[in-house]
Amino acid sequence: MPTTSHTHSYYAASANDKTARPTLQEHVTADICIIGAGFTGMSTALHMAEKGYKVVVLEGSRIGFGASGRNGGQIVNSYSRDIDFIERHYGEKVGAEMGQMAFEGGRIIRRFVQQYGIQCDLKDGGLFAACNSKQFDELVGKQKLWESHGHKQLELLDRQAIQQYVGSERYTGGLLDHSGGHFHPLNLVLGEAAAVESLGGVIYENSPALRIREGDKAVVHTEEGCVEADYVLVAGNAYLNGLLPKLESKAMPCGTQVITTEPLLEEVQRRLLPKDNCVEDCNYLLDYFRLSGDGRLIYGGGVTYGAREPEKVESLIVPKMLKTFPELKGVKIDYAWTGNFLLTLMRLPQFGRIGSNVYYAQGYSGHGITCTHLAGKVISDAIQGQAERFDIFSNLPQYPFPGGRMFRIPLTAMGAWYYNLRDQLGI
Known part of the structure; x- marks a missing residue:
């Protein structure tokens, strides 16, 4: 069952908007159905709504329930792996292209805050x-x-x-x-949600997506309803809960x-x-x-x-x-x-397509506040036929963690212990 309330955090206690959105209980249509009402979902929804698209957002719990409403609230530029790492591993051209985008997310946040009057202690x-x-x-x-x-x-x-x-x-x-x-992250994502709604978008809470039927018109099913849409964005990040097992195995x-x-x-x-x-x-x-x-x-x-x-x-x-x-x-x-x-595994975000009209973006590796907002712009451009920037991300290799489901956690923890020890020793 979905969780009907936020975690007991300072952000939830001081949220500007505690209004609950309805649960999806019918068959609705949209130009795009977005799964996940965090920063990736809200940035994409807002960019799409600004361009006149009919947007429906499905949130399994509450707006900002996951990392977007719980994080440190810091605008930190670039990616979890910096541009020099990208240049070394994927070439100077890819590094230059990602370098051009590395500082855009913070500007998008500031535009949203100013344009829509979002009160988030920025x-x-x-x-x-x-x-x-x-x-x-x-x-x-x-x-x-x-x-x-x-x-x-x-x-x-x-x-x-x-x-x-x-x-x-x-x-x-x-x-x-x-x-x-820095800013109040839950109030930012709630303000973005209100902006989406002001432009005609509809957000359903406590409506986890259970399955996606691919086709010319994709259909996203929930327990009590469904959304038929030209495009779908899967933006559940760490909270997909089995929706796309192949996607979840990558992170x-x-x-x-x-x-x-x-x-x-x-x-x-x-x-x-x-x-x-x-x-x-x-x-x-x-x-x-x-x-x-x-x-x-x-x-x-x-x-x-x-x-x-x-x-x-x-x-x-x-x-x-x-x-x-x-x-x-x-x-x-x-x-x-x-x-x-x-x-x-590579500490870089994973963007991609499933079929021709189901998009996904995930795996910001603890460095997602700016990149999620960039993702919304890049994905919305790709849906409109300007996919060059999206393809820079989607062409990055997406590796599974070594050790499979049983050993990936202890192996990763061992690696982190090693690097933490280096930090402590200053080497």
């Missing part, structure tokens, strides 16, 4: 923080790499300069991306954990994050944090492979928070939650 500035000299050298390289692809809004910070942005002794320096930023659900403190005194907020930027460190299993619109510290990190739900999120994340900000010892934690994202 603030500018995102910081990559180096925990050792090796990571700082890598940030120097990142700045050169991004600038070579036209992204000039970067500022390198040494150990002294980063103290103006983060009140912690952990960091040897950082790279400030002035085009980065692995993983969990990340987040906590939110009680509201902090303004003087404490200014000490922790004087410029109110968001931060992520450069470790393989990274920490990320920022202030909410009402002055709480939102702190996340760590990965559980295979989407296992840890029993006590606080016990995993509070020690990380205190390592960064010891002065918060004893602070009250008001919310703690976990959520699933979808990891691919």
Whole structure:
């Protein structure tokens, strides 16, 4: 059965719109049926609705129920694997083409927020923080790499300069991306949903897709109804629940954990994050944090492979928070939650087609906020016959994890342990 409520998170508690959409209980028609009301689904729906298409969205639970409504809320440019990795593995041409798109998602988010008046506490500035000299050298390289692809809004910070942005002794320096930023993710996706509806789109909640019948007109069946459409987009990411087994075998659900403190005194907020930027460190299993619109510290990190739900999120994340900000010892934690994202073997998103009119996009590997919004633009263009950019993604090889269903989780966890140990040793 679908889940009728959001996880117990700060985002759900402070959501602007708690209106429940109806369950699909009839046969309806559409130009496009989108499965999944997260960022990929909503960005595609909004781009399509803006162009006059009749859009129907099926959400198995609630709008933003999955990663889109549970994440750290940070605008981080590029992909989980950066452009230099893409160049090395797939060639300079593919690297250049993906480099041209790497900074577009954040601009799409800002356009949606401004054009549709979405209230989501959007603030500018995102910081990559180096925990050792090796990571700082890598940030120097990142700045050169991004600038070579036209992204000039970067500022390198040494150990002294980063103290103006983060009140912690952990960091040897950082790279400030002035085009980065942070926001309330559930309120963003809810605002995007309202924008879709304002343009005539229809969203059904608690209506999980059970099967797709392919054909000139695809039909998506739910328990009590169906949608007949010219096109279908499968955008369930880590929450497909058996809809397309071949698609699910290409990636692995993983969990990340987040906590939110009680509201902090303004003087404490200014000490922790004087410029109110968001931060992520450069470790393989990274920490990320920022202030909410009402002055709480939102702190996340760590990965559980295979989407296992840890029993006590606080016990995993509070020690990380205190390592960064010891002065918060004893602070009250008001919310703690976990959520699933979808990891691919190459840490690059997977776009593709099934037949001629069923599209999919998934596997952002923990780096999805900007790329999901880019995906909506790229997919909508492809449906209208401009598929060049979509095909850049869809032509990337999509490998299964080694070890099959039984061994992929322990093998991946072993690899993560190795890279985490390298981070700890600074090598």
